[in-house]
Every structure is written in C-alpha cells, then in structure tokens.
Amino acid sequence: MNSIQSLHIEAGIRALRAFVFEEGVLRILDQRALPGRTTWLSCSSVEEVAQAIECLAVRGAPAIGGAAALGMLLALDAEHIDDVKSRCAAADERLRKTRPTAVNLFVALDRVRAAWLPPAADAASLRARVVAAARGYVEDDRSACDALAAHGRDALNALIDDDSALMTICHTGALATCGGGTALHVLGALHAARPATHAVALETRPLLQGARLTAWECQQRGIPVTLITDSMAAFYMQQHKVGVAVVGADRIARNGDTANKVGTFALALACAHHGVPLFVAAPTTTIDVQCDSGAHIVIEQRHADEVRAFAGSASATPSTPVWNPSFDVTPAHLIRGYITERGVLSSSMLSKL
Numbered sequence: 001m002n003s004i005q006s007l008h009i010e011a012g013i014r015a016l017r018a019f020v021f022e023e024g025v026l027r028i029l030d031q032r033a034l035p036g037r038t039t040w041l042s043c044s045s046v047e048e049v050a051q052a053i054e055c056l057a058v059r060g061a062p063a064i065g066g067a068a069a070l071g072m073l074l075a076l077d078a079e080h081i082d083d084v085k086s087r088c089a090a091a092d093e094r095l096r097k098t099r100p101t102a103v104n105l106f107v108a109l110d111r112v113r114a115a116w117l118p119p120a121a122d123a124a125s126l127r128a129r130v131v132a133a134a135r136g137y138v139e140d141d142r143s144a145c146d147a148l149a150a151h152g153r154d155a156l157n158a159l160i161d162d163d164s165a166l167m168t169i170c171h172t173g174a175l176a177t178c179g180g181g182t183a184l185h186v187l188g189a190l191h192a193a194r195p196a197t198h199a200v201a202l203e204t205r206p207l208l209q210g211a212r213l214t215a216w217e218c219q220q221r222g223i224p225v226t227l228i229t230d231s232m233a234a235f236y237m238q239q240h241k242v243g244v245a246v247v248g249a250d251r252i253a254r255n256g257d258t259a260n261k262v263g264t265f266a267l268a269l270a271c272a273h274h275g276v277p278l279f280v281a282a283p284t285t286t287i288d289v290q291c292d293s294g295a296h297i298v299i300e301q302r303h304a305d306e307v308r309a310f311a312g313s314a315s316a317t318p319s320t321p322v323w324n325p326s327f328d329v330t331p332a333h334l335i336r337g338y339i340t341e342r343g344v345l346s347s348s349m350l351s352k353l
C-alpha cells in the first residue's frame, strides 16, 4: 500500500477544480458561493485574477500559486518581445501584492519569472517558456498532492484505529490546491484504505472554510464528517477519541514553525493537552527555507467586517474594534511531522531541503 500508484482517487475529486485555463480565459470557481451555488468567474486580465485572489474567490496556498501562475498567461498578449516582458513585469508585481502569507504564491511567480526574465530569441519563444513554467507549477502541485496523500496515509494508518476520528481545520481539499488537496487528500486516502475513517471539521471562523468547503468536500468524497465550531475542539477531544489531527499550511519556516489558518495554534495546544499527534500536510513549495522561524512570517490582516458579521449578517455593531489575523503560527514543538511529497519529515529535516 505504499506506492503512489495504489492511491485511489475518486473520479469525482478529479472534477473538483479551483480553476481552469481555456480559450485565453482563466475560469475561477468562486469558492465564496459554495456550497450553495456553483459560480465561475471568467478572468481575462491579470487585474481580475489579482482581485479574485484578494477576495478569496480562489484560496488555499497551493491554489493561490496556481491561479497566479496561470494568471501570468494573461500578460502575454503583445507582439514585441519588449512589450511581453514589460507586461509580465507589471503582472508579476501586481500578483505579488495580493496576499502576503502563503509562500506558494511567490514560489509560483518566481518559477514563471525565471521563464520571462532571461533573454529570448523572440516573443513566441518567450511566450512558450512562460506557458510551460505556469503549467509546470500546476502539474507539479497536482503530483505532489497525490504523493503526499500516499505518504500521509501510510504514516497515519499506523497511528489510528477504526473508532478514532481525524480532526482538521480550514479547507485543504481539491479546491485549495491544483490537485487532490493536502490534509484533506490524506484523509481521503486514509478513508479509501480504512473505510471506518471519519473526519471532524472545525468550522473555521470567520469565513467558515471548514463548514462551507471541508464538510462539503468530505461529503462529495464520501468521507463521514462531523462539523464542530472551533471552540469545541478541546472538549470534543475529551469526550471522543481523536487519533490524529492533520492541517494544511500557508508557510512553513525552516525551523518548522507553521503559519496556517487562524485557529490552528489553539487546535495544536488542545492536541498537546490530550496527547493527540498533530501533523502538517503540505507540498515542499510551502516550506520557506529563507525564513528562519515563525517570527518572520508576515501574517495577513483582513477586514474587520469579516468578524463583525456571521454568514453575511451583522453580529456586532459597525463601530466595534476588531483584530482579524487570517493566520496564526504554530510552534514547531507542537507539530509531530510534516507530510510532504518527499515523505513525512521532522522539523530538523526541513532545513536540509
């Protein structure tokens, strides 16, 4: 069961796509409308892609990288090579300003920049290089998702039994990546190997990615799921058997400190109290080897209205002061291991990558 080929991926998951590039347009599934409505945004300019990333129509670290990489293809429409280059430079600058925390955005844009920055014979060969680089990022992320799911399945299978749940936060499935997902893909692979596997999804305030996306995607994949609010996690662990917690990541520092959706740190503390191992599942593109520790990770602050409202209705007065970090940083000592496409790594192995 330890080969990647043996990973059973349901056909339905292949149909869950965060975006698709066709006929010169990047079509982005608007995740803000899920699970109620399936709406696609048609982006024909870099600015439209940037705004789709900023408003979280597309979200999840690897998916942001994929959308940005493919968004660069919308900058290629010029005849002269100098014009293609200057359009690429402007697009790169705009997309880098969309969201600061998920490092995959910068990894993807670096990869595409390595295609448009060096000299080229003509505009056509430059364009071909950029297309190959953008598509390469997307394809590599898709393969990394399957590989890390297989590694995670084999590692976690040894830690759980049939009556223990797997807890997760935020959304880490197909729509958060270019492929099958990270933590949720591990859950899917485990469920395929051990049908009794069931998930506990934290709803993930303030934007409810856990309720709207994870609980929904689990149902799409046939994974039994229980939805709880974030504040119920510790009590759930006291009252029920939780075998393991698996979360995604937006940026992993060299020492293993991990930025992920706000609430992950509290979940990790509850896990430590109850002796539940917590794993981070992420492609190696989420590891920022330039970043020494979590103290150096820039945490995105989002609009106060996200906290002053619940599911679109005001839950506080408009003048209520709010603190709204989109992510928190879980210290490495609370993380048992990092499930990547290269295997399950310890924090001391990250700096060797």
Ligand code: MRU
Binding pocket: 056, 059, 060, 061, 062, 102, 169, 170, 171, 172, 173, 176, 177, 181, 182, 183, 209, 247, 248, 249, 250, 260, 261, 262, 326
């Ligand atoms: O603000 P979001 O929805 O982009 O935050 C997403 C998360 O924090 C995910 O857990 C993380 O990106 C891992 S996605 C595979």
